[in-house]
Amino acid sequence: METPRDPQLWKMAxxxxxxxxxxxxxxxxxxxxWTLWAVGVYIRGESSYPWPIWSSLGWGIGLVSHYLSTYALNEKEMIERxxxxxxxKQ
Incomplete structure (x- = not known):
């Protein structure tokens, strides 16, 4: 038999x-x-522009935003404060 879940904790999980x-x-x-880029550099034997940096940085910004909304910005606590x-003030 399954115990009832706390809706707030379930949402957080x-x-x-x-x-x-x-x-x-x-x-x-x-x-x-990055592996694809490194293999290309190795095969050509010369350095090239590190194009994966743009996907890493752009997606990384989204990942940081996702982290903050999940772990750092607790809306319930902010509302309570x-x-x-x-x-x-009253």
Whole structure:
């Protein structure tokens, strides 16, 4: 028999699992892109422009944003702090 889930904790768990999946995909794809670039440099025997930097940086910004919304920016706590500030002003 399954115990009832706390809806807030379930939502938080889903967000954290989604972030971890996003991080894993980011690492796999960018590792592949950088490997592809490195193999090309090795085959040609000369250095070339590191084009994977743009996907790594652009996607990395999105990943940082996803991290912040999942772990750092707790909306419930922020609302509670604002509410307490408003109460203290009265």
């Amino acid at each position: 889903k967000k954290r699992a989604a972030f971890k999946t996003h991080l894993l995909i980011y690492l796999l794809v960018n590792t592949g892109l 604002e509410y307490q500030k408003l109460l203290n």
